[in-house]
Structures are given as structure tokens and as C-alpha cells.
Amino acid sequence: MQDGPMRTLSDSFHGAWVLRWPFLLSHLVFSVLVYAILTPLLALGLRAALFFSGQPALSDFDIAAYLLSPVGFVCGLLVASLFLSAAVLDLAFMMAISQDVRQTGQRRFETSVLKILARLPKVIDFICRFLLRLLVIMAPFVVAVLLVAQQWLTEYDINYYLTEKPPEFYRVLVVGAILLAIMAIVLLRKLSDWAVALPLVLFDQSSPRESFARSYDQMQGQRVPFLLAVCGWALVSSVLIAMTLAAAHGIAGWMAGRIGADLGRLAIAFGGLLALWSVLNLLVTAVTSGALAQLIMYTAGWPGAAEEATPAHKPALRVALLGGLALGVVLAIGGGSDLLGHSAEDEIQVIAHRGAAGARPENTMASFALAIEDKADWIELDVQESADDEVIVMHDSDFMKIAGVDLKTWDATADGLADIDIGSWYEEDYSGERTPTLREVLELAKDSGTRVLIELKYYGHDRMLEQRVADVVEETGMQDQVRAMSLKYGAVQKMKALRPEWKVGLLATATVGNVTALEADFLAVNMAAASLRLTRAAHEAGKEIYVWTVNDPLGMSQMASLGVDGLITDEPALAREVLSQRAGLSSVERLVLGLGSQLGLKVSDKVYRDASP
DSSP states (O other): OOSOHHHHHHHHHHHHHHTHHHHHHHHHHHHHHHHHHHHHHHHHHHHHHHHHHTSSEEOHHHHHHHHTSHHHHHHHHHHHHHHHHHHHHHHHHHHHHHHHHHHHSSOOHHHHHHHHHHTHHHHHHHHHHHHHHHHHHHHHHHHHHHHHHHHHSOSSOHHHHHHHOOHHHHHHHHHHHHHHHHHHHHHHHHHHHTTTHHHHHHHSOOOHHHHHHHHHHHTTTTHHHHHHHHHHHHHHHHHHHHHHHHHHHHHHHHHHHHHTTOHHHHHHHHHHHHHHHHHHHHHHHHHHHHHHHHHHHHHHTOTTTTSOOOOOOOHHHHHHHHHHHHHHHHHHHHHHHHHHHOOOOOOOEEEEETTTTTTSOTTSHHHHHHHHHTTOSEEEEEEEEOTTSOEEEOSSSEEHHHHOEEEEGGGOOHHHHTTOOOSTTTOGGGTTOOOOBHHHHHHHHTTSSOEEEEEEOOSSOOSSHHHHHHHHHHHTTOTTSEEEEESOHHHHHHHHHHOTTSOEEEEESSOEEOGGGSSOSEEEEEGGGOOHHHHHHHHHTTOEEEEEOOOSHHHHHHHHHTTOSEEEESOHHHHHHHHHHHTTOOHHHHHHHHHHHHTTOOSOOOOOSOOOO
16 A cells, blocks of 8 residues: 555545446445345245254244254355355456456446456355454454353343443443453454455455465554544444434434324325435445455555556347346336235224323232233233242343342232332322232223233242233233233243134244244234235234234334234334325335334334334
8 A cells, every 4th residue: 555544535435436336336226136145045044943943933932942053053144144245246346347447447347347257266165265364363352252141141130231231241341342342453454464355366366365464464564544434434334324314314214203293295205205315325335346346456466457458348248138138127026916916904902001101100909001002903022930829910030120129029028018018100190000810810801892912931949820811811811802912932832732723923023934833823023024925924824914013104004004904102102103095005105104114203202111022
């Protein structure tokens, strides 16, 4: 790097801007290729998980156990490696474009593609060696962080640590940050040593094996200037990307403020905004990636640039590339048309998450009463067993989060619970709220028009939870007005065996495989896991699908567009209003609102204490 780091950085961004159109084309074509190649490979990894589990699908507890197993860990590494490999290949294409322009003065995208394809075996060899080196460096630090968390964050329920953030929570953050900072320093040092290894493989006839050593030698005296330039590149790139996002969110917020809760007008406004942001974001990421490619080539001294230029590309290659791109566009249009064709009238149940938890303290009689007043179809609540064998309504394994009391639910007695205030954390007006029993909630909801969805909670101390729940429900005459669900598939099977006539569902924050093949009457999934494909598969299997926790109007509209059967929400009154407005929207307007939600746009900026099921 003969020039100063800032001059090199400036030249890199200038060069990337000059080549913005071939870089943009490369970025676009490469993204299509990556999607086409990586998706089947990722599917193979997930199928491996299913094969070793022996079940048609994996839910939350199964996935967690699998990922912690040796086979699951390897599959996780494979997925991460595939995405990192894609990033390296993206840089390789842009390096080839930059070098070809320097050789010929012509912007021949197709010729650059031929260069990379001709060296593809070497590039793959290089990527494998690069990933192995990264793994050797990172593994000890990651294991150390996990051990620290295991040591200090397991005494109480994880929700307590995430919500209340006690001293040990910050202790883990500090120690983890120190360990990760040391890892980052080591990584930066090594990555700077290997900075020019890829261009040496691509353009200087270096073997992947020797490229790292050659790069180390070539970087002597250049490491500090290169790191300064990379830091500058990261800063500029982050600012550019953040500016596009900030502009989109700012404009969206302005639109929401001007338009209000009129979903129809919001759909039109967000549609134009999404189109503009998508084009701008693709251009920005193409330029920033291209700038990094140019920066590395500057540092490497543009190897091979003085050699005789490659003959001009064959027209057949351009035809093939354009044909592939056109096919991708056709598939995208087909997918969009599929969504537009899904215009059935909404038939969605409103499920009040722990009652009307957005307006009252969660899992309290006050919250359940408001949910009934808001005409929720269902009240969703969590149940566990107390020390005196009572079925109580409680989400966490202890009372630290909602009351600051170090008491496990399985050690709690009726006398002890009578002294624990579970409402003051929300507002002093609710200081009289105490932990309700399942019986009390069922009696409140009976004949109100609002049914009760009971989630069975397990923390390793249950005794006869399923049987006791069934007994309480039948004693109150509510067996026709309840459903049950659980995160544990075994519990779903047990409850169904006890009461075959009940509707019993599986609740999952994430799923792998054909979850609709599991023995459950309905599914409740995380909003991030919901999709049109999953909804259709569930319906074809005769199962309803609920989505949690959906509190923003745009998110509610998006989930409704997917055809889900129930919205689990802290805001049942708002959900009713949104569904009423959606009845007057076209399919296109509904789709645009859904895309706005996927982009992260929100009408409401309200913060909720807990979004877990």
C-alpha cells in the first residue's frame, strides 16, 4: 500500500462508484446464484437433523438439544460456513471485474465471470482453508463465553436475567465482551496477515496452501495502514447502510404520523417507499462490497494486471447470464403472483397473550378481565403446579421478574402467594393483584364468550400437571371452552392421551422439517417462523396455526395475509380494529403492508416487557 490508508480508501470507493453498474449486476446475479445453491444445501443440513432425531419435525426443545449435540454443532458450522463462503465468492467476482477494467479499460462483466469459473476449484480450496483457520481461532473464545454464562446465569429463570438485568447479568456481559474483544483483536491480526491471499490465488498463480504464507510476507509493513483503511471502509459502509435504513424508517414514521391508522393509505405509501429502498440498498451494498474488493486489490499491488488481457467474452455467456437472471425474475414474479392470489376473507381469532398484557400486568385477573371486555376470542395463560398441588397461572419458573421474590413456583404455597404482589411492577394501581389459580380464571371466563387457551409450562418439577389441569377444567364445566398447548411435544402427546376429545397444540418458537406431521391439533409458532407455505401445509393437514406475539398493526396485517388462524397478541382491542380495517383492503394493499412489516417498519413504537410465549 504505497499511498496513505485514507488515500487508498478514497480511491477504492471512487473505483467502486465508477464500476457501480457492473458491480450491481454482479451483486444481483450472484445473489440469485447463492439463493439457488445455498437453499438446497441448507435443506440437506436440516434434513440431517430430522434423520438423527427420528421424528418428522423438530420443535424448540428438540432443536436446542440437537444443536448442542456433536452432529448438530457440525451442521450449525456448515450453515455458517456456507454464508461466509458466499461472501468470499462475492468479493472474488468483484476483484475480477476490477482487474479486468485495469487491464483493458473495458467493463466486461462476462469475462470476469469466466476468470472466476476457471479458477473455481482453487477458490473453493482457499475458502475451506480460510474457514478452518477461522474456526481454530474462534472456538476457544466461544466455548469460554458459553462456560461463563453457564456458571452465572442458571440459578434463576432466564426471563429474570433478561428483564431485570441483575449484577451477574452485567458480569457475564463484561466478561463475555472482554473475551470477544480479545478474539476480535486476534482475528484482526490474522485477517490482516491474510489480506491479499485471495487475489494471489485468483491472479498470481499462487496455490491456496501457500497463499496465506505469501500474503503474510507481502503484508509486512502494510498491516497497520491496511487495518486503518479497513476501519475507514467499515465506518463509511456502516454509515451508508444506516443512512438508507434511517431514511426508510424516518419516512415511514412520518407517513404513519401523517396517515394514522388508515391501513389503505399506508399500503400505498409504504409500497413506494419499499420499492425505492430496495433499489437504493442493492446499489449501496454493491458499492461497499466493491470498495472492499478494490481496497484488497490495491493492497495486493493489482497482481496479474500487467498480463495480456483475456480475449473478449463469447456472446453465448451473456445470453446464459441474462437468461438465468430472467428466470430468477420470473420466479420472483411467480411468487408475488402467488401471494396476490391469496385473497381469502380473514377468519382470524384474537388470542389475548396472558390477557390484555399490553394494558394490564400479565397473567393477572385484571388483565384477563380486560381481555374479555375487549372481546378476545381466547385468553392465553401459562400454568404450573405449586407446592400444595394447586394449578396456578405463572409464566416464569420463579417470581424474580414480576415481584423481585426469590421463590420457585414449585416451592410456592397459597399462603406465600397471598403475600406476593405481582401487579406493582406495571403500575401501583395493581398492587392488589396476586397470582391467580386456573380455577379462578376459568370461572371468570365461563359463559363470557371468551374461551381459555392453556399453555402447560415445564421446568423439571411437574408431577401431575396434565391430570390436574383436566380435573380443574371439568370441575368448572369448561371442557368445551378450553384448549391446551405446550412447547414440549411429549406433553402434547400426554395431554391428548388423557383427554382425546380436547384440542391440544404444539407451541414452537422455531421448527425444522414437516411440523404439520406431528400429532397435534393445532400449531402456535413464532411470528418469524410463519410463512404462507407453513400455513397452507398446516391447513392441508387439518391443523389451525396461531402466531405469537403480534403487537404492531403492520405485523398483524402481515400475519393475516399469510392466512393464519389466530393472532396471539398483548393488544386484543387493537387486533380487532386492524382486522376490521383489513376487510376493506385489496390483496395488493395487504401485500405491501406485509412487506413493510418484513422491512422492520412499525406503526407503533410501544415497548413490551416480554414477548416470549
